[in-house]
Amino acid sequence: xxxxPQDLRYLDTHEYVRLDGEIATIGMSEFAIEQLGDxxxxxxxxIGDAISKGGRFxxxxxxxxxxxxxxxxxxxxxxxNDSVIADPELISDDPYGEGWFIxxxxxxxxxxxxxxxxDEYRALVEGE
Amino acid sequence: xxxxxNITQSLARTPLYQIGVELKARFxxxxxxxxxxxxxxxxxxxxxxxxNAGIFDISHLGKFTLQGKNLIDQLENLVPSDLSRLQPSQAxxxxxLNPQAGIIDDIIIYYQGLDTIGTQKVVIIVNAATTDKDKSxxxxxxxxxxxxxxxxxxxxILIAVQGPKATSxxxxxxxxxxxxxxxxxxxxxxxxxxxxxxxxxxYTGEDGFEVMVDSEIGIELWQRLYDAGxxxxxxxxxxxxxxxxxxxxxxxxxxxxxTPLEAGLGWLVNLDTKGDFIGRxxxxxxxxxxxxxxxxxxxxxxxxxxxxxxxxxxxxKIVGQVTSGTFSPTLGYPIALAYVPSQLxxxxxxxxxxxxxxxxxxxxxxxxxxxxxxxxxx
Numbered sequence: 001x002x003x004x005p006q007d008l009r010y011l012d013t014h015e016y017v018r019l020d021g022e023i024a025t026i027g028m029s030e031f032a033i034e035q036l037g038d039x040x041x042x043x044x045x046x047i048g049d050a051i052s053k054g055g056r057f058x059x060x061x062x063x064x065x066x067x068x069x070x071x072x073x074x075x076x077x078x079x080x081n082d083s084v085i086a087d088p089e090l091i092s093d094d095p096y097g098e099g100w101f102i103x104x105x106x107x108x109x110x111x112x113x114x115x116x117x118x119d120e121y122r123a124l125v126e127g128e
Numbered sequence: 129x130x131x132x133x134n135i136t137q138s139l140a141r142t143p144l145y146q147i148g149v150e151l152k153a154r155f156x157x158x159x160x161x162x163x164x165x166x167x168x169x170x171x172x173x174x175x176x177x178x179x180n181a182g183i184f185d186i187s188h189l190g191k192f193t194l195q196g197k198n199l200i201d202q203l204e205n206l207v208p209s210d211l212s213r214l215q216p217s218q219a220x221x222x223x224x225l226n227p228q229a230g231i232i233d234d235i236i237i238y239y240q241g242l243d244t245i246g247t248q249k250v251v252i253i254v255n256a257a258t259t260d261k262d263k264s265x266x267x268x269x270x271x272x273x274x275x276x277x278x279x280x281x282x283x284x285i286l287i288a289v290q291g292p293k294a295t296s297x298x299x300x301x302x303x304x305x306x307x308x309x310x311x312x313x314x315x316x317x318x319x320x321x322x323x324x325x326x327x328x329x330x331y332t333g334e335d336g337f338e339v340m341v342d343s344e345i346g347i348e349l350w351q352r353l354y355d356a357g358x359x360x361x362x363x364x365x366x367x368x369x370x371x372x373x374x375x376x377x378x379x380x381x382x383x384x385x386x387t388p389l390e391a392g393l394g395w396l397v398n399l400d401t402k403g404d405f406i407g408r409x410x411x412x413x414x415x416x417x418x419x420x421x422x423x424x425x426x427x428x429x430x431x432x433x434x435x436x437x438x439x440x441x442x443x444x445k446i447v448g449q450v451t452s453g454t455f456s457p458t459l460g461y462p463i464a465l466a467y468v469p470s471q472l473x474x475x476x477x478x479x480x481x482x483x484x485x486x487x488x489x490x491x492x493x494x495x496x497x498x499x500x501x502x503x504x505x506x
Contacts, residue, residue, distance in 0.1 A: 037154075037166060037169055037170060037364075038169050038170045038455075038457075040431055040455040040462075041431040041432055041455075059484070061431075061433055061455075063170045063171065063364065063368060063433075063454060063455055063457075064170070064364065066433065066435070066484075088431075
């Protein structure tokens with residue numbers, strides 16, 4: 001069974017965001033990572049890059065498929081998870097912990113209200 | 129996102145479908161069939177076949193048995209390979225050709241020999257999506273007065289047991305001695321007291337067998353091999369395994385518009401030792417003038433996968449197309465098959481593959497990408 005931590009918010013394109021003050025940690029949901037299987041490649045925006053809500057900031061690729069990674073909120077990239085970029089297989093071990101992609105300084109905290117709650121996201125993917 | 133495809137009720141299921149469900153396999157549609165893509169992970173299943181043994185349900189493949197007088201002679205007309213060399217219990221991987229020498233399908237013809245009144249028997253295994261097309265092509269071109277054709281595509285199970293330890297796992301369940309069977313060798317024997325067709329063939333680049341049996345026997349065989357520790361493998365790793373071995377996938381690397389000489393299957397074409405066959409004149413021309421394009425192996429820099437349909441570039445211009453690509457679990461880097469102009473089809477040639485708008489340096493490499501140390505000879 002996949003987990004959908006209650007303290008996170010989600011996009012219908014399967015990214016999650018964890019808000020800590022004005023810093024957002026962004027990654028991909030366990031459901032999405034499991035669906036992709038065997039991840040071989042992750043590429044994300046550089047530190048200092050501006051990303052905008054709904055826009056693509058990276059690419060994740062598995063043996064089976066390649067997908068865009070989209071921004072749940074607008075802001076500036078302040079950190080990249082170099083260990084999963086170097087070894088993307090690690091993402092599936094701990095998608096909500098060590099498997100995060102980037103940290104962003106958020107422009108407008110109000111944007112978080114447009115994302116899905118844990119229950120909404122779970123209903124969306126499990127209904128699929 | 130990688131949501132499961134909508135699977136409609138109209139897809140066919142093999143008798144092993146329920147076992148896949150119980151093992152929590154992930155299913156997808158392959159042509160008209162709903163087949164397991166993976167049971168655990170493509171990479172883990174891939175490694176099991178390279179290092180130990182895996183079992184695949186390949187019952188979706190087309191399975192024909194034919195018998196008749198002069199059957200081999202009649203089949204000669206349909207393929208570029210010299211079938212007269214086939215001894216009983218040997219098999220030939222080959223292609224059915226259209227008059228333009230385009231590949232209708234790639235198939236294996238297993239010659240079972242002839243009986244006392246001169247009737248020759250063969251088994252032909254063909255791709256799933258092309259089963260109906262092949263059947264009508266074969267029936268159109270054989271003398272149906274003298275040849276009896278039976279289609280077992282829906283009533284027999286086909287299980288592939290592949291890997292360096294595949295033979296020893298299988299040996300424990302059959303009385304016939306499997307060790308003397310050479311690559312592409314085959315025999316009719318019994319499993320659990322029931323008739324079985326066993327062939328030392330596969331689509332993984334490893335040693336192993338393909339077994340054709342009735343449903344109940346197939347289900348029991350699967351269960352016994354699984355209980356013994358053979359790893360259930362889906363069609364996902366079957367694709368990464370065959371690609372490392374640089375085996376063509378019909379509909380992707382080869383099709384009605386590609387000839388065997390373009391596809392690197394020249395070793396199947398025996399113009400000098402056999403007479404006329406469908407597509408011969410085109411192949412003769414190509415042999416004399418050379419082909420315009422060739423299928424080559426590519427190794428791409430970085431970790432991005434060059435996928436089917438991506439462009440191959442040389443000096444910034446599109447010169448070809450990727451037909452298959454994956455991240456090679458064994459080698460740890462992306463590999464691909466691609467058609468390129470013949471003048472670029474030489475080992476160490478530098479070219480580029482365009483992946484999502486960016487050109488990645490690539491190099492033409494020898495095929496296969498991976499060669500097993502455990503293969504038996506033919």
